[in-house]
Every structure is written in structure tokens, then in C-alpha cells.
Amino acid sequence: MNSQEKPDDSRRGAILQAAFDVFVEKGFESATTAEIVRRARTSKRTLYAFFASKQDILVALVRYGSQKMQPSPALPEPQDRAQFLAVLEQFGRGFLAEFLHPERTAMYRLAIAEAARGGGEVARELDVHGRQPVMRAMTRFFEQAAARGIVRSDEILTLINVFFSVLIGFAQLQTLLGTAPPLSADAITERAALARRATERMLGAA
Known part of the structure; x- marks a missing residue:
């Protein structure tokens, strides 16, 4: 345990890790709190002290992973075209590394498997806490760029896509x-640069 980590943080983390393993192995619907408790080597009383339900555990897992894909700190307001493109490329590197992280991949596989069984809970949580916040942050960043005359406001959605x-x-x-x-760090850097150049071409001549 980290010297600055509180005992409660350690127990909560153990529950989340156990839940992640069980969800991936058995699927969200088939997973039970009893199995999560057994693997976390804790009690149901402790589990429910942190989480109200299995759904609550899922939300915590998805939020944790999704937050790492979001711009942090908030993307700086672009002042000119060069800075706008540089920030976009930097964001792209960080986002792609987290987006393709093995744990995120496992959650997406879980979402696909659950959808095939007729359940969409994991997919909904990934969308609400993953895709939507990222899109809001990017839309705001592009709107700020539009206010500076860097991009056209009617092309924001196209440029983001x-x-x-x-x-x-x-x-x-x-x-x-x-x-x-999996993509190497160099490949991720190359893709981010490629995405920047594609966006720059869409902007046209300076």
C-alpha cells in the first residue's frame, strides 16, 4: 500500500479490482456480489459500505477508466492556429494511449458481450461517462477556436469527426x-501527428 493511501482507499480498490475481474470473466449480468466479495477477501457489509449495488460498482469502474481518457487538466483555450493544433495533437496522444489501454479494451469487450446477450448496461455507462464527456470537452475547445476565428463554427462537428x-x-x-x-508509444505519437495534419488540411490555408 502506498504510504499516503488510506485503509478505506485500499479496501475500495480491492473491491473494484475484484469486480473488474469478475465482470470480465462472467459478464455483468452473471456476476454476483458474493463472488466479488470472495475475491476481494472482504465482507458484503464492507462492500455495501462503499457501493450501494453491483450497478454502483460498475459505474465507479467505468468512471475511473473514462476519466483517464478525458482532457486533464481542461484543454487550454486556443489563442492561435499553431497552439490549437499543438494542443489537439497532445490531447490525441494521451487519449489514444488510454483508449487502447488493456483495461479499457476489456470493458469494451464486456459491453459487446453484454449487448449480444440483450443487456446494454455497460455500453450505456461507457457512453455516459466516457464518450459524452470527451465530446463535450472537445466541442467546447473547438467552439473557443471558432470564437478566435481559427475554425468555422459550422464545421466543428465535421472537424471533430x-x-x-x-x-x-x-x-x-x-x-x-x-x-x-497493441500500438506502441511511437505508433500512438505518429497517429496523433497524422490526426493533427488531417485537421490542419481541413482548415485550409492559414
């Missing part, structure tokens, strides 16, 4: 299917 399409490409699908090795 182009950026993410080039940044992610088929990488997530290949990672989910296991048909290609």
Missing part, C-alpha cells in the same frame, strides 16, 4: 479482435 476517425482508425477494432499487437 475527422480528427477522431484519423486518430483511432481501425486500431480499436484490431485491438478488440486481437488481430494486431
Whole structure:
């Protein structure tokens, strides 16, 4: 345990790790709090002291992973075209590294498996706490750029879609299917630079 970590933090972390393992192995619907408690080597009383339900545990897991994909700290307000593109590229590197992280990949596989069984709980949580906050942050960043005359306000959605399409490409699908090795740090850096250049071309001449 980290010297600054509180005992409660350690117990909560153990429950979350156990829940993650159980969800991935058994699926959200089939997972039980009894199995989570057993693997975390704790009691149901302790589990319910931290989480009201299995759903609450899922939300905590998704939020933790999703927060790491979001711009942190908040993206700085762009002052000019060069800074706008530089910040965009930096965000792209951090986002893609977290987006393709093995734990995030496992959660997406879980969402797909649950959807195939007719359940959409994991997918909904990933959307609410993952995709939506990222899109809000990016939209705000592009709107600030539009206010500075860096981009056109009527092209914001198109530019965001182009950026993410080039940044992610088929990488997530290949990672989910296991048909290609995980992207290296250099490959992630290259993709972020490529997404920046694609966005820059969309902006046209300075």
C-alpha cells in the first residue's frame, strides 16, 4: 500500500479490482456480489459500505477508466492556429494511449458481450461517462477556436469527426479482435501527428 493511501482507499480498490475481474470473466449480468466479495477477501457489509449495488460498482469502474481518457487538466483555450493544433495533437496522444489501454479494451469487450446477450448496461455507462464527456470537452475547445476565428463554427462537428476517425482508425477494432499487437508509444505519437495534419488540411490555408 502506498504510504499516503488510506485503509478505506485500499479496501475500495480491492473491491473494484475484484469486480473488474469478475465482470470480465462472467459478464455483468452473471456476476454476483458474493463472488466479488470472495475475491476481494472482504465482507458484503464492507462492500455495501462503499457501493450501494453491483450497478454502483460498475459505474465507479467505468468512471475511473473514462476519466483517464478525458482532457486533464481542461484543454487550454486556443489563442492561435499553431497552439490549437499543438494542443489537439497532445490531447490525441494521451487519449489514444488510454483508449487502447488493456483495461479499457476489456470493458469494451464486456459491453459487446453484454449487448449480444440483450443487456446494454455497460455500453450505456461507457457512453455516459466516457464518450459524452470527451465530446463535450472537445466541442467546447473547438467552439473557443471558432470564437478566435481559427475554425468555422459550422464545421466543428465535421472537424471533430475527422480528427477522431484519423486518430483511432481501425486500431480499436484490431485491438478488440486481437488481430494486431497493441500500438506502441511511437505508433500512438505518429497517429496523433497524422490526426493533427488531417485537421490542419481541413482548415485550409492559414
